[in-house]
Amino acid sequence: MTSLYDEVQAAPGEGVPTRRVTIKVNGADRTVDVEPRLLLAHLLRQGLKLTGTHTGCDTSNCGACTILFEGRPIKSCTMLAVQADGHSIETVEGMATASELHPIQEGFKEEHGLQCGFCTPGMMMAAKALLDKNDNPTEDEVRWALSGNLCRCTGYQNIVKSVLWAAEKMRAESK
């Protein structure tokens, strides 16, 4: 069992309440004690050392912290860790297997869908939510699905191409 307190607070104050939560993260159950006010994004980054999920804006506008919550894209900077108790979530670290990248990851590299890389994990998770439901989206559908995620580097055109590249590969693989 991981104790979050050991990770984020070396000397917990007297009387600080905690709650024990169990969250399925990338397929494995993780049980941690958390302060009720702890944000899910911070649990992932600091407590569980999954730093692929980034925090960009604190106001759920930028989408850098996007993860999948029961398969749906959510912004983990605006969900409390305790709200995820008993649920299943997926982060960027769960996309690739040891030997193989997910087609979305391949697509982002192949179509140069990233520059500084900061928005990329959130973008890819939002894209995964779309492609898991619809592996043959139009360009407009891709743009709409990614419209909760900001990128300052790319101008989006290559991100859209990356997602369409991945869709094509996923369709080919599912045949």
Add this chain to the structure above:
Amino acid sequence: MALDEIKIGGLGASRRRVEDNRFIRGKGNYVDDIVLPGMLHMELLRSPVAHARIKSIDVSKAYEIPGVRLVLTGEMMAARNLAWMPTLSYDTQAVLATDKVRFQGQEVAAVIADDPYIAKDACQAIVVEYEQLPVIVNPFQAMESGAEVIRDDKENQPGNKVFDWEIGDKAATDKAFAEADVVSKMELHYPRSHPSPMETCGSIADFNRATGKLTVYMTSQAPHIVRAAVAMVAELPEHMIRIVSPDLGGGFGNKVPIYPGYVISILASILTEVPVKWIEDKTGNLISTGFGRDVYLQGEMALRKDGKIMGMRMKTISDHGAFYADAQPSKFKIGLMHSAFACYDVPAAHLESVGYYTNKAPGGVAYRCSFRVTEAMFFQERMIHGAANDLGMDQAEFRRINLVKDDMFPYRTAFGFLTDSGQYGKCLDIGMKAIGYDTYKQEQEEARKRGKLLGIGISTMTEPLGAGNSREYDILGIKMFDSAELRVHMSGKAILRTGAMNQGQGHQTTWAQIVAHELGIPADDVTVEEGDTDTAPFGMGTYASRSTPVAGAAVAMVARKIRAKARKIAAHLLEVSEEDIEWELGRFYVRSNKERGVTIQDCAIAAYSNMPDGMEPGLENNAYYDPPNLTWPFAAYFVKVEVDAETGVWDVLKVVAVDDCGVRINPMIVEAQIMGGLTEAYAMASMQYQTYDDEGNCIGSNYMDYLLPTAWETPGFELHEVVTPCPHHPIGAKGVGECATVAGPAAFVNAVVDALGHLGVRNIDMPMMPNRVYEALTTGKDISGMPPVRMGD
């Protein structure tokens, strides 16, 4: 056989990026990802008011919160001579406020605690008593007689003026205006904008009492400059300071300056003797760190009836915020504003610039541009648009008459810049064809009959990228060169380090391509490292599109030094004299017998195992490159819009970009830089700006108020290429990362103004939000200045 350059990932290869391998797996290493043992967390308390005297600060309640280790105030900084620090423009800036706060968001106190949540709680427990002072939120208020003096900390400070500066030939310009057939005037405002990289600023300072060494992991585009500045400010010996820039989540000029948070985290680590992490929140980033623009223009052009520009006058009034912290290395007070009109043949020009302090965040950074070049080119292209209309001439034709012709290079501009190469007319032609310019006037007329408002905007420009040369450009006295160090291992693999600092441009990928081009070592065999001042050679960092022009040149030059040594080794291995050796990509051979040769890898192993008598072993070297001139890329952008007459909403129908940035190292990366820049241009034209209400509250302090376009709003882009190699760069490359941000905004504004031109509208200042466009099209009047701020009921 020479190697196939594209196959080994040399020049011109759209090589897929090396850095992506970690980013797509979520394994990037940004500053907030770094955790050091025993690390404490720092949070800043910022001023809620824009201008006030600090009466008292009571931190006792903060110390009552368990887990709080240290609270720092201005007084404690002052006791260590750290309450103020120098800016990059030779002014001073408060680290933690002592006497007054001068803008909303200014740093007032810092809490160091066991975790960031506790630190935030404790900031709220600090009680600060402010005595409010009159607030100045624009330069026009600042210049009023009797205006409150913001910088009363400075001796001999004349009111709120920062500088009053001029350049050009005033008499010749006056004469051109006296003789002009037509004088075209334009008043413009380039609103304040924030670069707003996705990742905010942050640092982890780690002072080791045992060794006396200070290591700082931080978000800096120029780690070596930081080391020099920290040595100066903190009075630590330079060899005891190590600055590490890990992966940066974007920069765009925002991460060039040295911010109070960095300095405070350093002192906090020295005092607590453990690492101290400071990660800025988004609001902190937006309201306190380097902004761009915020310049007003009065522009005039002296024109001959046949369309020839005879003279140009510009007067700029700029808003620098509370501290003059422009991040720029030139001796010119308003940066390279006088690069305006560099692509046009203008016989006489004069620029006067006046800067003012206001109660707003300091900055004036080069937001995705060379220093003030974005403003220069926006003003230029809006003035050009107005002048063509005033003459009744076609926009493209007016530009063609005045653009510098191919046979006029090298061309000395009226302000003294030397542009050296380009095919401006060719770029214009390609763009006109791609946007469908020939049939456009007719199309516009027909659309108007159907009540539809179509417009095409053109923006053409050349901009100076890649500072220095060292004669004219320095930062804190350090000349604007850059550097590269290359070590070829005995197996022929190599490691390259440069003084630049990647923040998304893909240096790990492209620098290796230059090595591949020069040495024939496959790019995949070259590791690239940057950002650690203990290992990288001294360099001035990455901003103002200077990486390829300066550090990229250094990479080519160091590779050539390696090749020169390898040639001697090759002669030794082939048992011929050096003069009898020829080079083709990856291989030396005997001139008389091409079959007899050795590869660069053969030379590498020989450098460690079989060198000629008297030769120093090893195959490594470094190069410091001082460019002879700036590079001058050219851009021609065309934007076609349709304005909805009933709502003022404008849709982008097509964007065509023609860029000539000389030789392209990696076309895929160049194109992506252009698309990213065009998006920022669209952002500024449509929605992205910061303003302040009368009390100095920053409007645009978070992403709910500071609007950035998403994938949904952002248009698609059609890109075209022209290649005119830079005559002085070793591989013929020019800067490109910022061309689209610089020249793009005017193309969008010109398009919307063109759509409304028949109604008598000459100007709509950015941001062209639908309500502003609607007002222009219903009243036929110009829309100037910032959108009004609606005060709370």
